[in-house]
Amino acid sequence: MRKFLVISIPIVTIVFFVLLMQSGNFLKHPLGNEEGVPAKLEEMIQEVQKENWDSALNHWDGLARDWDKVVKRVQFSAERNEINDFTVSIARLRGAIEAQDKSSGLQLLYEAYEHWADLGQ
Structure with a gap:
């Protein structure tokens, strides 16, 4: 029994x-x-x-709430750089929305979409 536990516990832990x-x-x-x-x-x-x-600002608030939920779930399985890049991207997006800058806003939205696609792969 002891040998079984000594072998199975590390294997189960690694698989988990x-x-x-x-x-x-x-x-x-x-x-x-x-x-x-x-x-x-x-x-x-x-x-x-x-x-x-x-x-767009109201949708940004919803995006920030959803992102806060998702980041808690993926923090152990995603690369830290991708998490940080997405966070920075949506923070910059808020600035573009408040400045009412259409070109920067679209640029940052598509950048955030690419970071989202790379997250967790």
Whole structure:
């Protein structure tokens, strides 16, 4: 019995951590009835293209809330640089929305979308 435990506990632990480290692509998607980050980014792209700045700012608030939920789930399975890059990208996006700069806003939205696609892979 002791030999079984000595062998099985490390194997089970390693398997658990490997699964956790590879789960980023699954965990970044919405788990409940929330829309999710990609849907928010698509809505914001439409709002910035129409130059509806108040609505884009409201969508940004929703994006920030959703991102806070997602980052807690993927923090162990995603690269820290990708998490930081996405966070910086949406922070800059808020500045572009408040400045009502359409070109910068679209640029940052597509940059954030690329960071999202790379997250957890």
